[in-house]
Amino acid sequence: MGGPDLPVLPEDDSMLSARFGREVANYFSGSPLNRLSFLRTDHDFLRAAFSHPSTAFLLMNSLNPLTKDDSHLAFVSHADVEPLTGADPFAKPEEELIKEFNSDKTQPLILFLGVDDKNLLPSNGTESGAFKFKEYNGSPYFAVDVTPRGTLTEASNSIIDALKAKGLTFQDHSPRRMNLVSPEAAIYGQARALLDWNARNPFCAQCGQRTLSVNAGTKRVCPPTDLSGSSDGKPRDRGPCATRGTISNISFPRTDPTVIMAVASADGKRLLLGRQRRWPAYWFSTLAGFLEPGESIEEAVRREVWEESGVRVGRVVVHSSQPWPFPASLMIGAVAQALPGEGEAIHLGHDPELESAKWFPLEEVKEALLHGTSGMGEGAPEGYKEGALRLPPQQAIANRLMYAVVEGWGLPSKI
Structure with a gap:
């Protein structure tokens, strides 16, 4: 009755294991990536990680992952996503992106997922040396939403068509189709949850105005100004919002305990x-x-x-x-x-x-x-x-x- 390719945690001889047995890991857990969550605000790190030749990208279309077969995700390279994201989407620090916010333009949604620092995952097909940043080494992993949307529709469709020509498909991995190998299921689960949260929260819960994704897809802010409709290139002040006062103007992804x-x-x-x-x-x-x-x-x-x-x-x-x-x-x-x-x-x-x-x-x-x-x-x-x-x-x-x-x-x- 053992599970098919379920996550397996290392054994230990601790007091708790002696009392309760080996710790159980369930499907969608056991990610091979080191999330390095504290580096999501590090501008230099994100720039270097996004453009490195070893970086692998998981593409999602309407929350469906790009796959090479029924059990494995397909990871692509920087060149595959550049038509949508640009060569250096993290070129500007977040403070500058907030000042240049334009609600008329659809921004590509990019998530930093983590670094494979134990070489547990397949590469993106590019032969290169490992990524290094300070004391952190390994292949960076990002997820990019290629769902045709707003001003990015044409770029998204061109990427989707190019991937289909390579024989890759976006498979419907609903709760009824839990057939990805477990390490990749965990990566997909992380990406799906964050992309879905971003898609569900385009507007500020306090004032109802559009929000902007920051911190590599893990937070959203309500900018104080907007370039939308500007004829002189100067941002206009947006309506008041209490989140820009004593309350932090950042919203975080939610998790519902069940x-x-x-x-x-x-x-x-x-x-x-x-x-x-x-x-x-x-x-x-x-x-x-x-x-x-x-x-x-x-x-x-x-x-x-x-x-x-x-x-x-x-x-x-x-x-x-x-x-x-x-x-x-x-x-x-x-x-x-x-x-x-x-x-x-x-x-x-x-x-x-x-x-x-x-x-x-x-x-x-x-x-x-x-x-x-x-x-x-x-x-x-x-x-x-x-x-x-x-x-x-x-x-x-x-x-x-x-x-x-x-x-x-x-x-x-x-x-």
Whole structure:
């Protein structure tokens, strides 16, 4: 029941590993890149990294990544993106870009993703020496949005056509198609989440005026002036905005915390699973829901389980987490145990989200983990017997949580 190409963390003999076992890494985590987040404001670093021959670029079109096959991303070189980005998009410091802001012109969206400082990834096809900046070495990685948009439509279309001529395609990697190899899935997840956040926030949340992407795609500002409509080349003052006063005028990407939980029965011999009407026949999964303001992880687990299934939960233990870039969630995986007696009673009358919720013996769940897992939009796997339990694939944290319970993680005994 091991995962197909899931991230693997190095073993250690620490006190915590001795108590809880080896740390679990889930799909979309385990990026091979050193993000060097503190260098996103370093003008000299960004200029040098963007133009270096070893730099690799991931291109995204409508949030779909450029791929060379169904399991691997395609990384391109500086020459491939220059028609859209220009030769040196970081030539001017951010202060100057803010002063020259023109809301009539569409700016290319460029994200600095990190540096491959352990040589774990394929190159962009360009033979060159490694990039070096101060004590940081490795191949830089950027993502560029080539979605045809605004004044950049013509340049974007020319790049897309050129890539198609090379046999490369922008594949739809929705949550139902989690088939990228795990290191590249993590890079794609990072790029997708940031590009989607930028696309969703073109306007200031406080004053409603257009914003500008800065810090290599990881922040947005509300400029005080605009060259839009200027006849003399001088910027005009924009409307007032409180974010330019005592409050910082920078907005940051959001991440929405979500709890997802494998709920074991009081005796540890059964697992609570639910299904929605739109899911394939016999397909069940763990329960999940968003955290609410002022709520702890443990409280959210208990509330969501009770609201969706009527089951009352006692102890809650965090197992692992998973970035989920559709659009910007962090799945916090937990294992919980139901209270005995009436605590295990199922009642679906609170929240109509679920069509059904059932207690499944761990042996049945174990069999489904071996022979009944598949993606939401995929058919049943080979060896599956019609009418048997079906479960999410191993790339989903729900699968890993069920596996943990079946293997006895945190429970008194194993099956």
